[in-house]
Amino acid sequence: MTVLSVNVNKIAVLRNSRGGNEPDVVRAARACLDAGAHGITVHPRPDARHIRADDVYALAELTREYGVEFNLEGNPFAPPRPGYPGFVALCEQVRPAQATLVPDSDAQLTSDHGFDFARDADALRPLVTQLRALQCRISLFADAHVEASGDMRLAADVGADRVELYTGPYAEAHARGDAATLFARFAATSRRAQAAGLGVNAGHDLSLENLGDFLRAVPNVQEVSIGHALIGEALYAGLDATVKRYLRILAAV
Template sequence: MTVLSVNVNKIAVLRNSRGGDEPSVVAAATACLDAGAHGITVHPRPDARHIRADDVFALSELTRARGVEFNLEGNPFAPPRAGYPGFLALCEQVRPAQATLVPDGDAQLTSDHGFDFVRDAQSLRPLVDALKAMGCRVSLFADAHTPSGRNGIAHAAAVGADRVELYTGPYAEAFAAGEGEAMAAQFADATRRAMDAGLGVNAGHDLSQANLGFFLENVPGILEVSIGHALIGEALYQGIDATIASYLRILSG
């Protein structure tokens, strides 16, 4: 069964909008795990717009104590600055089960594209080696909605990655427009290419209760989905327990 890792960045956005410690990122992550989620994801950014370094440390302790996966996402090329020691430095301190490398810039509202593996291979290889030496499984953010993205996915294996995470924003847009089948076929092709190269495949971005089932039916082989924005929004109306339960039903087929 595909596993669910809940991204709790949005809880930190809400907390930071007011200041103080509420709502608690750790309490929210605990509630998600209590409801049956399989792991926790966060994507700290250098500007600390949501998840901060102290959240990373606290969530590392929580997930380690609960025996579940902690997936730490970030841009490994972003330089350290006050309050942000850098992605590899954070990984070295907390040793997440999975490190997902994402090529996002400071000005991006959210992640919106994967790596160009042919162009970036030389830069990525030493970073992947360093993270694997820390004991992390390494996943690289990848495009499936373009021919160049699909054609380049096999190169992720050549730089030593264990998995790719397919950027599913374009699929979510196509599904909402009634064109999900054609886009899902492109993601299925990308997944086959990755698996043929020996890579595991994760997926994430704009997945929701509305579009996840169709995606998994048409894109077999997905090991893990990372879902945050939609899940937290749905939980405002349904509650965390009911929302997680709905996702687990979808994942179980």
């Protein structure tokens, strides 16, 4: 069964808008895990616009307490700065179960594209080697078309264990009612990744509305990372009920 990792970045956005510690990121993550989520994801950015380094340390402790996966996302090329030690340094400090490398710039509102493996392979290789020495599973953010994602064999050659398919274009198409046009593209990319020996994760704008259709069309997705939609849906139904609805979708596919 595909597993669910809940991204709690949006809890931190709400907290930071007012200052203080409410809503509490760790308490929210605990509620998700108590509801049955299989792991927690965070994507700390150098500007600390949401998740901060202290959140990373606290959530690492929480996931160890529960014995579940901690997935740390970030741009490994972003230089350290006050309050942000750098992505690799954070991984060295907390040893996440999975390190997901994402090519986002400081100016991006959110992650919106994957690596170009033909261009980025040489730069990624030494960083992946460093992270593998920490016994992290390595996942690389990837687009679901050849022009942007390049040859999946290159992702495997740099030492990655998985790719995470960027599902933003699928979510947009699903909302327009024409997702069928993208099912073949995502399914083909998933098969190419698996043929190269890579596991497949997926994430970005997946929701209660579109998740089931995606998983029925794309073979053997091992993990979905969902935050923005889940937290928004939980404003109406609560975290416990919302996480359980996602788990029912995963169990039914």
